[in-house]
Amino acid sequence: MKKATILITLLCTLLSMGALSTDAKQKGKFVTIKGENLINPDGSKLNIVGTNLGNWLNPEGYMFNFKKTNCEWMINDMVCELASPDFAREFWQEFKDNYITEADIAFIKQTGANTIRLPFNYKLFTREDYMGRNDETEGFRMMDKTIEWCRKYGLHLILDMHDCPGGQTGDNIDNGYGYPWLFVSEASQQQFCNIWKAIANKYKDEPVILGYELMNEPIATMFSKELQAELNAKLEGVYKRATKVIREVDNNHIILLGGAQWNGNFEPFNDWTFDDKIMYTCHRYGGEPTAKAIQSIIDFRDKTKLPMYMGEIGHNTDQWQTDFCATMKKANIGYTFWPYKKIDGSCMMGIKKPADWDSIIVKFSEADRSSFDAIRKARPDQKKGKQLLIQFVENAKKANCIPQTGYIKSMGLKAEQKKDLTF
Secondary structure (H helix, E strand, C coil): CHHHHHHHHHHHHHHHHHHHHHHHHHHCCCCEEECCEEECCCCCEECCEEEECCCCCCCCHHHHCCCCCCCHHHHHHHHHHHHCHHHHHHHHHHHHHHCCCHHHHHHHHHCCCCEEEEEEEHHHHCCCCECCECCCCHHHHHHHHHHHHHHHHCCEEEEEEEECCCCCCCCHHHCCCCCCHHHHCHHHHHHHHHHHHHHHHHHCCCCCEEEEECCCCCCCCCCCHHHHHHHHHHHHHHHHHHHHHHHCCCCCCEEEEECHHHHCECCCCCCCCCCCCEEEEEEECCCCCCCHHHHHHHHHHHHHCCCEEEEEECCCCHHHHHHHHHHHHHCCCEEEECCCEEECCCCCEEECCCCCHHHHHHHHHHCCCCCHHHHHHHCCCHHHHHHHHHHHHHHHCHHHCEECHHHHHHCCCCCCCCCCCCC
């Protein structure tokens, strides 16, 4: 009897050791956190250097040279008014299939970048109309192919919910309605958590993914100081709620938390010990390219003793960007520039404007379209308008874009490319 008991105990011990060994191997596949540093699966330190695939899955008007028509739903309305809903659906499908392709990921890798941040709209995981579709599997389709490309070329991927249910910012960048309703809506918060849990459940074993950035640039600066303070007080609680549901299915990936007011204000955070795999992410546009200009961010990083990452930076002179990259490296802050591609440059890959783009498409986007009569009066020739939109997609293909060599070098990357890209 004693022998049987000993054998059973030994078997259970061996099985337990096997499970622990498997778990250890699984954990060894992912980027992890050690103090203020990110650690690669091979044990080396990861210094994030890369770019954002902005505009691809979260269109922003300024990247098309639009001003008033400055988010996806406004752009979609404009295309529908110009050329019909049927054409809008065709346009968005072509846009998604061609704006970013494997050739772009190969190019990014050859510059020496190691990380891509993928901004996306929550609607890609719902049946709400978005970019010509209402298919809750569309987001997974787009992420799956991006993951495959990143795996092939050895790049880390950060998933960034740039546009959250209800809107988290209150400005055009969240494709919402001018107020961060997420923080006052139970239904929106529940949907926010449900989508993140579904994403985490699907990708829990995917080592290409560095982590999940729960929301982009929460709570804009356009509101009164009193309202900002009221909304800021809710931010950490929403982050904790989403983290909790993610951890029900995924204990492997890092969770990235952005500060309030354009990812620049970290004062609302009081508890950075609620999870053992969190880091923080800041953004910076303008100001001096010095450590003094981001001292509050550095101080917060030093206080929490957790990694800090500059998720967005750019739209400045090459010299400013060169100087600021040196500042960030010295401060042990990784970075991904914004964006990889847009019309007319100030990015890694510039899209050439089609002839007559400004005089026809941009003009219509800025016209008074506040009534049906105004739409009819402002509408340009539909055939020409369609041709220009199709030409824009053609020009956005990597082969037709112009590498912005000065911009790429300012990021600390290589502008010279091998000619034998294979994919």
